Amino acid sequence: MSSKALKFFAAGLAALTAIASVVASGPASAQVxxxxxxxxxxxxxxxxxxxxxxxxxxxxxxxxxxxxxxxxxxxxxxxxxxxxxxxxxxxxxxxxxxxxxxxxxxxxxxxxxxxxxxxxxxxxxxxxxxxxxxxxxxxxxxxxxxxxxxxxxNSYSNGYGLARLMTQRGLDSVYLLTVDYAFGHAFANDVRKAVTDNGGKVVGELRFPLNSSDLSSYLLQGQASKAKLIVAASAGSDMTSIVKQATEFGITPKQALAAPSVFLTDVHSMGLQAAQGLQFLTAFYWDxxxxxxxxxxxxxxxxxxxxxxxxxxxxxxxxxxxxxxxxxxxxxxxxxxxxxxxxxxxxxxxxxxxxxxxxxxxxDMYLVEVKKPAESKRAWDYYKVVAAVPAEQAFQPLGASACPLVKK
The missing domain is CATH 3.40.50.2300 (Response regulator)
Structure with a gap:
């Protein structure tokens, strides 16, 4: 092959190599x-x-x-x-x-x-x-x-974790008000385990339908139980109804109330007058x-x-x-x-x-307390961050997981 032909062949091979390189380097977009x-x-x-x-x-x-x-x-x-x-x-x-x-x-x-x-x-x-x-x-x-x-x-971090803290503080008799579907059942199970693991006792439980507006009869039975702590295993408007109605019936001065699943919008809806002093765990606070x-x-x-x-x-x-x-x-x-x-x-x-x-x-998770009305400087200024809870303490240990993906 002449030198001219060799140069032509080499140039062609280089071009093919360049094309192949482009194709090889571009599967990122092609694989969507x-x-x-x-x-x-x-x-x-x-x-x-x-x-x-x-x-x-x-x-x-x-x-x-x-x-x-x-x-x-x-x-x-x-x-x-x-x-x-x-x-x-x-x-x-x-x-x-x-x-x-x-x-x-x-x-x-x-x-x-x-x-x-x-x-x-x-x-x-x-x-x-x-x-x-x-x-x-x-x-x-x-x-x-x-x-x-x-x-x-999850229900472990905010159910078990919160109930453990409350039980260790002496609120060792608990009455559960549980919303009757998977969410509430999971929270109630984790609360129950935390209470018994820490030497307390669950003295009763009532389950109520999702999206209930009148929870007075359930609250009055919780009041009659004489439990030191009533736990609202619910979220959203169900939870806020329990907190507001517990205040209205004069339950909270005599019995403590815990709500494992509380959101900023819940506090906004209830108002600081009703929600002040409520403690719970959260994954995020805007401020x-x-x-x-x-x-x-x-x-x-x-x-x-x-x-x-x-x-x-x-x-x-x-x-x-x-x-x-x-x-x-x-x-x-x-x-x-x-x-x-x-x-x-x-x-x-x-x-x-x-x-x-x-x-x-x-x-990490965060233990927060709802501010008193006089402590809030503006709208949405609702929480005091009391403590950080490290991830390894907040969530269930991997060794205790029922997940089949976890190597035992």
Whole structure:
């Protein structure tokens, strides 16, 4: 072969190599299914959990997406949302349509444990991601999957942890008022275990229907029990009704009242006069740090309300999910779930978090107390942070997990 031919051959080979290099270096964008990353927010948008989650969670997810410029791996990020009406069959039906017809890659929030369990199982079958902010500890226990993670809090952190603190303070006889579905049952179970583990006794329990407005008869039976502590194993308007009606009936001066699942919007609804002195554990408070204040002010500008811990958790979950796609260079659920467990979590609220083997997001919790009206300087200035509870103390030890993914 002549030198001229050799040069021509070499030039051609170099061109082919360059083309191959481009193809080889570009699978990141080619590995996004449907050329779009689609995230769904599925929660209560019209019922008792709509204030603590609802469209506020949609806005929180939108803020996370905007941080990425609306794209990941060069592909558009789309956000869809729907109201499951606190019904597992409706939630599962929406999720099925999203997965099978609309190409949704991940669903976040839920705000209802029964709906969450239905979608978590379906998502695992469909090889999709779930980012759960509902409260049952079973999401990372017996129901855990390789593709699901649980954010914010659970019935162990806020049920067991709070009941342990109260029992150790001498409130060692407890009466449970439990909302009658998966969420309430999970909280009641964890409260009961904490009380008995710490030498106390649960003297009785009444279960009431979800979204009950008149809880007077239940409260009066709790009062008659003479228990030192009444625990409202409920959330949203059910919980606020118990707190307000306990004040109205004069129960709280004589018996302590604990509510394991309290949100900023609940305190806003009750008012400081009714809620003052109430202590509970939270994963987020908007005014805790400069970073949390800055992010919360952006949220407030859009929603005219400060974010709850669920809404902050949705932001954190969606942001971490997108970072995992970026690191995995694909939106394949298994690859992304693995990256979510590998990558540390650091954002405006979580300073040194991680996703544990069972899918539990490990982060510090905070014991807070509701301020007296005279202590509050402005609207939404409601909490005093009493103490930080390290993640390893806040959440159930991994060795005690019922998750089948955990190596024993």
């Amino acid at each position: 299914s449907g050329d779009v990353v689609k995230i769904g927010i599925l929660n209560d948008q019209s019922g008792l959990y709509s204030d603590l989650a609802g469209v506020g969670s949609v806005e929180a997810a939108r803020l996370a997406i905007e941080e990425f410029g609306g794209q990941v791996l060069g592909k558009k990020i789309e956000l869809v949302w729907a109201d499951h009406q606190n019904k597992a069959d409706i939630g599962a039906g929406i999720a099925r349509a999203w997965f099978d017809k609309d190409g949704v890659d991940a669903i976040a929030d839920f705000s209802n444990s029964s709906v969450g369990f239905a979608v978590q199982a379906l998502a695992n079958e469909r090889k999709k991601i779930t980012l759960i902010t509902a409260a049952s500890s079973d999401f990372t226990g017996k129901a855990c999957t390789p593709l699901s993670t649980q954010w914010v809090y 805790r740090t400069a970073a949390s204040r800055a992010w919360s002010e952006k949220f407030f500008a859009r929603r005219k309300a400060m974010p709850t811990m669920t809404q902050a958790g949705v932001y954190s979950a969606v942001r971490h999910y997108l970072k995992a796609i970026e690191a995995a260079k694909t939106d394949d659920a298994a690859a992304v779930a693995n990256k979510m467990r590998e990558l540390p979590i650091k954002d405006m609220n979580i300073e040194n978090g991680r996703v544990r083997e069972d899918g539990q997001v490990m982060h």
